[in-house]
Amino acid sequence: MKLDLSRRGFLVGTTALAATAALGAGPARAASGKLSVWKFGGTIAEVEAWPAANERFLAANPDVELDYSFFNGQIRRQKILAGFQTNRLADVIIAFGQDIPEFAGFGLIQPLDDIAAPGQIDDWKSRIVPEILGSGVHEGKLYGMPTYVDMASFLAIDMDALAEAGFDRPPSTWSELREYAKAMTKPDRPGIAFPATTAPVDINIFEGIAYANGGRVFDEESGKVLLNEKGVVDALQLYADLIADGSTPAGTSMTETNFRDTAQLFSQHRAAMWIGLSWLNTPWPVPEEPNWEGVPFPRPDAPSGNHPPVAAIMDGSALLMVSSRTKNPEAAMAYIDFWTQNEQLNTWGGSPEIARVPAGKEAWSSPALAEAWPNWVKAYNEGTFFTGAEPMPRFIGVSAVESALATAIQQVVLGQKAPQEALDAANEAAQAQIDLLRG
Amino acid sequence: MNRRSDAWLAYFMIFPVVAAVLAFVLGPTWDVATLSLTQFVMGQERGFGTLANFRALWADPIFPTVVRNTVIWILGGTLFCVVTGLAVGTFLAIDSKMTTALRALILLPWVLPDVVTAMAWKWMLHGQVGVIGDAFTRTGLTEKPISFLGDPNLVMWMLVVVLVWRKMPLVALILCAAIRSVPAEQIEASRMDGANARQRFRHVILPNIAFSLTAVTVISMIWITAEFTLPWVMTGGGPANASQIMSTYIYQQSFTFFNWGVGSAMSVVNLGFLICVVGLYLYVNRRSWAAGGSK
Numbered sequence: 021m022k023l024d025l026s027r028r029g030f031l032v033g034t035t036a037l038a039a040t041a042a043l044g045a046g047p048a049r050a051a052s053g054k055l056s057v058w059k060f061g062g063t064i065a066e067v068e069a070w071p072a073a074n075e076r077f078l079a080a081n082p083d084v085e086l087d088y089s090f091f092n093g094q095i096r097r098q099k100i101l102a103g104f105q106t107n108r109l110a111d112v113i114i115a116f117g118q119d120i121p122e123f124a125g126f127g128l129i130q131p132l133d134d135i136a137a138p139g140q141i142d143d144w145k146s147r148i149v150p151e152i153l154g155s156g157v158h159e160g161k162l163y164g165m166p167t168y169v170d171m172a173s174f175l176a177i178d179m180d181a182l183a184e185a186g187f188d189r190p191p192s193t194w195s196e197l198r199e200y201a202k203a204m205t206k207p208d209r210p211g212i213a214f215p216a217t218t219a220p221v222d223i224n225i226f227e228g229i230a231y232a233n234g235g236r237v238f239d240e241e242s243g244k245v246l247l248n249e250k251g252v253v254d255a256l257q258l259y260a261d262l263i264a265d266g267s268t269p270a271g272t273s274m275t276e277t278n279f280r281d282t283a284q285l286f287s288q289h290r291a292a293m294w295i296g297l298s299w300l301n302t303p304w305p306v307p308e309e310p311n312w313e314g315v316p317f318p319r320p321d322a323p324s325g326n327h328p329p330v331a332a333i334m335d336g337s338a339l340l341m342v343s344s345r346t347k348n349p350e351a352a353m354a355y356i357d358f359w360t361q362n363e364q365l366n367t368w369g370g371s372p373e374i375a376r377v378p379a380g381k382e383a384w385s386s387p388a389l390a391e392a393w394p395n396w397v398k399a400y401n402e403g404t405f406f407t408g409a410e411p412m413p414r415f416i417g418v419s420a421v422e423s424a425l426a427t428a429i430q431q432v433v434l435g436q437k438a439p440q441e442a443l444d445a446a447n448e449a450a451q452a453q454i455d456l457l458r459g
Numbered sequence: 460m461n462r463r464s465d466a467w468l469a470y471f472m473i474f475p476v477v478a479a480v481l482a483f484v485l486g487p488t489w490d491v492a493t494l495s496l497t498q499f500v501m502g503q504e505r506g507f508g509t510l511a512n513f514r515a516l517w518a519d520p521i522f523p524t525v526v527r528n529t530v531i532w533i534l535g536g537t538l539f540c541v542v543t544g545l546a547v548g549t550f551l552a553i554d555s556k557m558t559t560a561l562r563a564l565i566l567l568p569w570v571l572p573d574v575v576t577a578m579a580w581k582w583m584l585h586g587q588v589g590v591i592g593d594a595f596t597r598t599g600l601t602e603k604p605i606s607f608l609g610d611p612n613l614v615m616w617m618l619v620v621v622l623v624w625r626k627m628p629l630v631a632l633i634l635c636a637a638i639r640s641v642p643a644e645q646i647e648a649s650r651m652d653g654a655n656a657r658q659r660f661r662h663v664i665l666p667n668i669a670f671s672l673t674a675v676t677v678i679s680m681i682w683i684t685a686e687f688t689l690p691w692v693m694t695g696g697g698p699a700n701a702s703q704i705m706s707t708y709i710y711q712q713s714f715t716f717f718n719w720g721v722g723s724a725m726s727v728v729n730l731g732f733l734i735c736v737v738g739l740y741l742y743v744n745r746r747s748w749a750a751g752g753s754k
Contacts, residue, residue, distance in 0.1 A: 098714040122717065218695050272609035273586035275698035285587060420716045427521075430699040434611060449520055453716060456515055457500050 051354035052083035058100070058110040061093020061337050063299070065373040073367065077358045084351050093337060094219070097122075097419070104128050104345070111346040112355050117155040117335040118220075118414045120163045125416045129341040131161035132356070135349045144360045151406035152379040156339050158414070164339030165356050168368045168376035171298040171332040171409065172228025173317040176283075178310045181209075181292035190315045194258055197318045201267035204292040211267040213291035214259065215282045216274040216433045218426040220419075224335070224412055225279065225295055226429055227422075229317060230255035231333050234325020237413050237421050238454075245421055245454055247428065248440065248447040251325020256439035260432050271433040286310070298332075299375035331408030334377070420453035488730070494723035512724035519721075521700050521708070529705045529729075531615045532622075532690070533736070536683040539623045541676050544630030549660070551631060552638040562635065565628040573625075577692035580621045584608050584693075608694050611701035618690050618702055625689065626682060630675050637671035638664055673744045677737055684733050705729045 059070060067090060074088050089110070091099055096115050100123070103109035113129065123129045133141060141162060145153060148166070156164035175197075177190050185203040201211035215222040227237065235251025238244070246252070262268050269277070269291070277285065279296055286294040287309055300314035316332070323329040340359055342352045358364060365380025367373050370388025377396070383389060390397045399405040413421070428446035431437040437445070495512055498505035516522055547565070551558050568576065583591050586606025595601040607617045641664055649663045665672075687706040690696070696703035696711065703711075705725060713722030 101714060101717070126717065218697050269587060270606060272606035274609070276585060276606055276609035277587065290587065423711070423715065427699050430697055434698060436699060445520065452518065456718060456721070457716070459500070459505055
């Protein structure tokens with residue numbers, strides 16, 4: 021057989037082959053050069069575990085100069101935006117899943133699919149729970165690699181107070197919750213406390229309740245804000261009813277008490293129940309913890325919203341994203357690849373961190389997780405853990421909508437307005453912001 | 460050295476300051492002014508030469524609340540800062556061992572970082588765990604602890620109280636120094652003429668410190684307008700926007716909503732408001748200002 025190949029053709033062909041091989045070999049080749057990483061937010065255990073893992077990364081990648089910084093989660097948008105405008109954005113950003121649409125819209129981050137080596141994302145998928153991996157996807161592309169998620173909403177119950185009030189099981193419906201909260205209230209200890217500040221987590225907790233009632237905050241297709249629909253209004257009415265029943269601390273107190281502070285109050289026996297996210301298990305530094313149990317937040321007696329009620333909403337607050345301005349995508353991807361390895365993902369497997377829902381499949385078989393979350397591990401093994409769960413609201417303008425929602429919640433908690441009235445005003449204000457943002 | 464070379468030397472010496480002002484004050488101000496006339500959302504420019512940002516601001520139902528709160532914040536804060544500063548400064552001007560020690564101690568609130576101050580006050584004023592509310596209840600002043608920062612009717616005034624605690628010491632020290640520099644013979648002469656303490660203060664001390672008083676009032680006003688950390692850390696603008704002021708709302712529009720055009724428009728309004736208030740104050744006090752400046 022005669023091979024009809026010119027010298028030029030040979031050179032072009034071999035060069036193309038070499039280039040393809042070199043591109044494909046990217047992640048396998050040891051990364052090098054400077055790599056800056058900004059991490060925002062996290063529990064105490066997580067904040068300590070992350071730098072320890074970074075040491076392992078550096079041991080495996082000795083040619084990388086890692087510059088790791090940790091910041092409070094509340095300032096992430098400002099910090100990232102300022103970094104972007106001044107051309108000093110970190111190569112890897114570890115932030116919240118809810119941020120992805122706005123960060124992508126702003127051009128702050130780039131799809132990981134575009135810079136991943138062939139087969140690399142499939143490799144990650146083999147180790148990550150698919151429902152959790154979905155929290156990093158936006159418009160069909162993977163922008164963030166999640167390491168865990170938090171789910172909303174849950175209820176922590178002081179079991180001694182429950183027994184004292186004559187109940188032998190946690191409440192399972194909204195009407196039962198009102199009955200329980202009233203019965204568990206003492207003059208010096210409210211039956212239930214919930215956070216009502218403007219902190220995003222406090223709003224997520226309420227959204228979990230509203231979504232379970234068939235409510236939604238926004239319709240992506242029409243661009244319409246849906247805050248004043250019945251599903252959300254009735255959820256806010258539940259807050260109003262609990263206050264009217266006299267089962268909560270004073271409204272003025274709840275508007276200055278965020279999720280973290282409410283947890284502290286519960287663990288100090290200053291509330292018999294509190295509403296939070298799935299990190300109820302977070303160890304709160306108090307001398308004597310109550311005898312307590314965490315359960316999914318009670319369901320509405322009859323969901324009244326226009327949309328399918330969800331079992332829970334979830335989002336991660338430590339998704340690894342690559343900045344659009346990174347000058348070292350190889351090292352950035354090597355860093356993310358490192359965090360998709362089981363050894364790192366097991367950080368959330370009950371040791372040292374017990375407060376999050378782990379993204380790593382292997383973490384779910386950890387004995388420590390089974391001890392901390394027996395019911396969850398059982399449900400995961402039965403394949404029902406994520407059934408009916410949806411991502412937390414995420415769209416361009418989500419902050420504006422959630423900010424308006426926070427104002428409405430506070431107005432109702434303070435008794436300034438009825439839920440429908442407060443949410444009508446919030447809807448109008450949020451729609452104006454959305455229209456402005458979307459042009 | 461002749462007069463001409465003196466002038467050149469003077470220009471040379473002030474050049475760095477002029478350059479710094481141009482680069483760090485006028486430059487950003489011009490940038491904000493042009494940004495306020497630009498629809499700039501999510502990092503994208505959508506047209507220059509429009510008043511859309513100002514229209515959006517007037518249509519915003521929260522904006523009137525923000526303006527009202529800002530008036531309380533700036534005017535209330537300045538008034539209380541200067542009045543209490545004058546009272547404390549007058550006391551500190553008295554020569555005694557105690558006032559000598561107090562002149563140093565009073566600066567303690569200035570030593571603490573803003574965030575530490577804000578967090579400490581936030582917890583002291585908290586409705587459920589705050590020591591202040593608890594003390595009120597224990598002493599029988601109130602039946603139940605008060606949520607100072609959670610009550611929309613109280614929150615702005617509580618912020619002003621913390622602001623005064625924070626800013627007043629420097630005002631007091633400046634005014635103390637001014638009072639101590641009043642010529643002793645003038646005070647003595649008025650005493651010999653039969654003037655009582657109130658009359659000496661009103662007719663001798665106040666005219667002598669008018670320049671310092673005007674200067675410290677204007678500076679306080681500018682400080683308070685620019686203050687962001689205290690209200691943001693203590694309340695975040697809540698509850699239900701009851702403590703939302705210009706600086707916190709500009710921050711929210713720009714960095715939470717990514718709406719830089721509206722944020723800049725609000726900055727321009729804020730600057731205009733400050734210029735009007737300071738201008739009016741200087742006009743009213745033009746005699747003492749001019750007299751002091753010419754001394």
